[in-house]
Amino acid sequence: MTSRATASTDGVVASGTQAVIRAVGLTKVYGRVRAVDGVSFEIAHGESFGLLGPNGAGKSTTMRIIGGTLQRTGGVMTVAGLDPAESGPEVRAHLGVVPQEDNLDEELSVRDNLIMYGRYFGLPYAYLRPKADELLEFAQLAEWAKAKVGDLSGGMKRRLTIARSLVNEPQVLLLDEPTTGLDPQARHVLWDRLFRLKEAGVTLVVTTHFMDEAEQLCDRLVVMDHGRIMAEGTPRELIRGYSTREVLEVRFGAEHNAVAAERLADVGSRLEVLPDRLLIYADDGDAALRQVAARGLSPITSLVRRSSLEDVFLRLTGRSLID
């Protein structure tokens, strides 16, 4: 695990810090599908940890095993030293969960969704009433307090689900694609809250398909595919390790891209052919562009940019991130 070693020297995993979440050889098999296939990771106290990967990679499955709401097939899983499969209620008392699919209680009002959820944790009404009001404020749903959940828009439901996960003031927050369906403003409100929770020592585990979100939120992340971990590190390490400094994007028009790709195969250190454009990975993008011109090719558009997590993702999974 070389990436683990480099991560430690960067101070991302403070040495000596007790891991809050630890998975060793985690496996989940559904019939013939190996949804999670021997995954190992450690998440330190107060760390913000990202799980990236294309659809079906096994992110949600991993998240549900952490919460003990799904039985694993094999491997070791501990949360704060406890096995969630054996001590589910005890583990979850300190866990906040935002599932990928909202599971709000349609038979209760917006406010009662927060209060009842708190009751499931055994919290008293005297604590829950003001807490619910504070969370409604945070979710910008105060004027919807008495409304039926069914009357909320998709994004509003998402906000309520996120607010609900905070009702027990969790030490660990599991967020499965939390910002899907949120408008930009709501997303920034959430990020702001998550930063403040992180400052207060809350451990965050996030899955997302948005690279900007991963770069913003995650100290460290893993890229998963087919139930396995393909890479692990800080966003910067991953970009350094799996991509070049710069990327040249050129478009020749849909029909000509493939032909151009053949003639440009040796430009830069790597070439990626996407349906609408070519990505040429090179430490000096401008130099690569000059090479393209020297071969008598003139792209319709060209762009030199810095490498991002998206490029890492593409390299590791062969798939575009947003699908």
Place this chain on the structure above:
Amino acid sequence: MSTLARPRGRRLAGLYGRNTRAVLERGFKVIKNQNWVVMLSGFFEPVFYLLAMGLGLGGLVGSVPGPGGHPIAYTAYIAPALLAASAMNGAVYDSTWNVFFKLRFAKIYHAMLQTSLGPMDIALGEITMALFRGLLYAVGFMVVMLVMGLVTSRWAVLMIPVAVLIALGFASLGMAVTSFLKSFQQMDIVALTLLPMFLFSSTLFPISVFPAAIQWLVMALPLWHGIELMRDLAVGHLAPATAWHALYFVVLSVLGIWFTAVRLRALFLR
């Protein structure tokens, strides 16, 4: 993960958050918000049967041999049976259809299981809610029986707890069965076993009309015991058989609860 190697206490800790009360609180809150017409439908079903069959057929049939062979009016014959059958139907509906719906579609249990509740809290809570509804309907039905002059013995008051016992037996069994269900279509199989049980278990006529083989089959099934027990209590005909019928349901309930407990992981943690 070996389930066998796990000590007993730990096993329970993974399944039980000791907060069944919160599940009940949710149940009552939903009832409070609910349309009361929906609530009442469960009460009216056996009453309609009683009125239609009792008044309709009763006039033609007159009296039939009741407990101990003593002739009783047809309406008085079917009323205890309808109470038993409605306790069964309500409990089965609550523990199969309702549980499956909340599991697969409303995802109520998904949300509950993200908290410090465990599958055991949910199962206990839902079974208790089913019993509460069963109790309400039983009390309502008893009032109807009183008004119609069908209650002739003090023992009849025991029909209310017996209705709850019948509901417990069927609800605990029903929940275990639900853990095997994969689709709503399979729910039809549940309905398919209930309907003949309702029709053949001496609900509307004595089982003496059947060949011996069918009689034995009916007597092995739970509803018949519930009905006979109810009938004995309604007229105050207490015999050793009455105790056997009650014991049948106590055993059924214990087995059902055990079965459900064994199936909790399969039911909720999938």
